[in-house]
Amino acid sequence: MSFPVSSAVRLVRVILFAVLALVVPRIALAQTVTIPDSGYTRAEGDGKTAPDRNNIKPEVITYDDCANDRGYNIVVNTTAYDQTSELQLWAGTQDCTNVTVRSGSTQQCWRAFPGAVPRVASSTINVKVRDILSYAKTQPDYVKAGDDVCAKAAQANITLYYIFVKGGEAAGTGANKVFTVDTVGPPAPTEITTGIGEQLLVVNWKPSSETTDTQSYNVYCDDGTLPATDASAPVDSSTTADAGVASDASDASGDAQAFAASSSGISTQANTSGTCSSSALIEGSVPPASIKPCGTVSGPAATTATVTDRVNGVTYAVAVSAVDQYGNPGPLSTITCATPAPTDDFFDLYRRSGGSAGGCNEAGSGSVSAMVVLGAIALAAFVRRRRA
Amino acid sequence: MRRSHSLLAALVAAGACLATLTATSAAAAQDRNRDRNRFASPQHFALELRFAPYRANIDDEPGLNGKTPYRDTFGDDYRLQVGIEFDWQIFRVPYLGTVGAGIGVGYTGMSAKAKLTGTNSDSAEDTTLQIFPMYAVAVLRADVLSRNLHIPLVPYAKAGLGYAPWRAYGPNGTARTADSVGKGQSFGTHLALGIALQLDVFDQAAARDIDEAVGINHSYLWAEYFMANLNNFGGSALRVGANTFAFGLAFEF
Numbered sequence: 001m002s003f004p005v006s007s008a009v010r011l012v013r014v015i016l017f018a019v020l021a022l023v024v025p026r027i028a029l030a031q032t033v034t035i036p037d038s039g040y041t042r043a044e045g046d047g048k049t050a051p052d053r054n055n056i057k058p059e060v061i062t063y064d065d066c067a068n069d070r071g072y073n074i075v076v077n078t079t080a081y082d083q084t085s086e087l088q089l090w091a092g093t094q095d096c097t098n099v100t101v102r103s104g105s106t107q108q109c110w111r112a113f114p115g116a117v118p119r120v121a122s123s124t125i126n127v128k129v130r131d132i133l134s135y136a137k138t139q140p141d142y143v144k145a146g147d148d149v150c151a152k153a154a155q156a157n158i159t160l161y162y163i164f165v166k167g168g169e170a171a172g173t174g175a176n177k178v179f180t181v182d183t184v185g186p187p188a189p190t191e192i193t194t195g196i197g198e199q200l201l202v203v204n205w206k207p208s209s210e211t212t213d214t215q216s217y218n219v220y221c222d223d224g225t226l227p228a229t230d231a232s233a234p235v236d237s238s239t240t241a242d243a244g245v246a247s248d249a250s251d252a253s254g255d256a257q258a259f260a261a262s263s264s265g266i267s268t269q270a271n272t273s274g275t276c277s278s279s280a281l282i283e284g285s286v287p288p289a290s291i292k293p294c295g296t297v298s299g300p301a302a303t304t305a306t307v308t309d310r311v312n313g314v315t316y317a318v319a320v321s322a323v324d325q326y327g328n329p330g331p332l333s334t335i336t337c338a339t340p341a342p343t344d345d346f347f348d349l350y351r352r353s354g355g356s357a358g359g360c361n362e363a364g365s366g367s368v369s370a371m372v373v374l375g376a377i378a379l380a381a382f383v384r385r386r387r388a
Numbered sequence: 389m390r391r392s393h394s395l396l397a398a399l400v401a402a403g404a405c406l407a408t409l410t411a412t413s414a415a416a417a418q419d420r421n422r423d424r425n426r427f428a429s430p431q432h433f434a435l436e437l438r439f440a441p442y443r444a445n446i447d448d449e450p451g452l453n454g455k456t457p458y459r460d461t462f463g464d465d466y467r468l469q470v471g472i473e474f475d476w477q478i479f480r481v482p483y484l485g486t487v488g489a490g491i492g493v494g495y496t497g498m499s500a501k502a503k504l505t506g507t508n509s510d511s512a513e514d515t516t517l518q519i520f521p522m523y524a525v526a527v528l529r530a531d532v533l534s535r536n537l538h539i540p541l542v543p544y545a546k547a548g549l550g551y552a553p554w555r556a557y558g559p560n561g562t563a564r565t566a567d568s569v570g571k572g573q574s575f576g577t578h579l580a581l582g583i584a585l586q587l588d589v590f591d592q593a594a595a596r597d598i599d600e601a602v603g604i605n606h607s608y609l610w611a612e613y614f615m616a617n618l619n620n621f622g623g624s625a626l627r628v629g630a631n632t633f634a635f636g637l638a639f640e641f
Contacts, residue, residue: 194512197512198502201512341504342504344502344503345513345556345557345570346457346517346563346570347558348502350446350452353452354451354455355446355449357449357572358556358571359569
């Protein structure tokens with residue numbers, strides 16, 4: 001039996017067509033996701049572009065970002081976005097492409113963006129930093145959905161994964177982005193004392209033990225007019241150092257107590273005076289972003305700050321918070337009371353005693369110049385004699 | 389009697405010997421000094437590094453009527469004054485020393501806690517007084533002892549005019565009252581008497597080397613008592629002068 005050449009060629013063509021029919025569509029349908037170089041833009045809570053921060057990279061997430069509900073506007077470019085798959089954003093410190101860390105009892109990653117990225121070639125999505133920090137956790141050690149996740153991650157790297165998910169499995173990934181997360185400030189300074197002066201307060205403290213992370217100190221003053229702090233605001237937590245793992249906020253929030261005390265019962269300097277109350281400053285609580293410090297002093301070893309522009313006779317509740325390299329305030333120190341009062345400096349006392357010197361006579365500068373000229377003449381004479 | 393005559397003769401003889409030795413030693417010293425002076429570099433200037441415990445005479449102002457705002461604020465403690473004086477030794481009086489003109493500039497400051505008004509309690513607020521004492525003086529340095537008698541002491545005297553700008557500070561900068569600003573300047577007289585120990589005698593070879601190398605003829609440790617009576621010659625002034633001792637190092641070159 002003979003096998004015609006034309007039939008053989010036809011058979012080869014059929015096989016080739018079958019192979020191409022199987023392979024080519026798969027090549028053509030490979031899904032990709034890319035983020036352009038300028039694809040990440042920090043955004044305020046309303047989605048508008050946030051201003052640049054000094055000396056802090058955009059991919060660093062701070063307490064201030066979280067407290068103000070900031071996020072990132074991300075330009076997502078896709079190709080061959082399969083209609084049967086979803087492009088999802090996951091965040092975590094583990095490899096989130098592994099389905100076992102995305103579900104079940106071993107879940108350690110979380111969805112950083114609700115729903116799927118729109119099926120278009122290029123879209124801009126807004127991802128909240130709160131969602132990057134944690135979202136809808138189910139494990140006991142994780143923050144539960146709805147909990148405040150700010151002030152719970154210290155020095156962590158959290159990776160944002162773009163995963164094409166099909167039937168629960170990862171059908172492609174790419175453009176992963178690592179964020180540095182630090183939303184926990186240094187421990188509170190201790191041994192707070194507050195002295196008084198003419199329209200000023202002088203606050204002293206002992207630096208916190210964690211001085212390597214401390215960059216400055218904020219002083220907060222409440223004359224009773226600051227808005228009350230939510231008692232469920234994040235408080236000092238000692239179990240926040242692990243990446244992405246945060247303690248249960250509900251455990252510690254019970255410690256937060258609005259402060260009301262007289263100076264007799266708290267650590268104060270002898271010249272501290274007055275009784276004060278503050279529903280805004282809560283010992284051990286991170287000060288809300290809405291409360292601005294009345295004084296700031298730089299340096300990890302700083303131990304004192306002078307707060308001016310106070311009102312004599314008004315009693316202030318005063319607390320101090322250490323601030324780290326990313327501007328994260330730590331929990332508030334113990335709270336003291338102080339009431340600025342008039343003082344007599346030396347010149348006050350001198351004038352009141354009958355002294356008559358003083359004024360704004362600038363003649364002295366001329367006399368100083370005369371002395372300088374005299375010195376210059378003497379020096380010139382010296383040089384001349386030496387040369388001779 | 390004869391014995392007492394012998395004793396007297398012995399004493400006279402011993403005295404004569406001592407006188408001869410002293411004269412010989414002094415002559416030798418003069419010879420050495422002549423040699424030293426002959427080969428020394430020219431000497432026209434002096435420079436003093438000055439340190440003094442300082443307590444201003446502010447409470448002596450008659451207008452204060454015995455009140456003591458300075459002491460009440462800064463206490464009785466002395467503060468350190470540092471300074472420098474530069475002299476031009478214009479001419480030499482034979483067998484006496486040099487006569488010249490000098491100017492000095494110094495600084496001292498004092499800080500304390502301001503008092504709460506109407507109390508004797510300290511506030512947390514600092515109050516500071518800064519003083520820049522200066523003077524222009526005629527200087528007589530009687531170096532005849534060291535030059536001619538090999539005694540390494542140089543008594544000296546200074547007399548002239550003193551001047552000191554000053555400024556008082558509160559927590560917000562220069563202190564102010566309703567009608568005055570806490571700064572000004574005070575004039576007056578400046579007098580000083582002192583004595584300097586010439587250090588050359590401790591290592592004459594080194595002294596010669598220093599002279600040859602950098603032109604410093606002599607170096608001294610000195611101490612003096614000075615009176616800076618800065619009262620604007622009886623006018624209104626913050627009396628920031630002081631009557632006190634000073635000490636330091638000096639170099640002639």
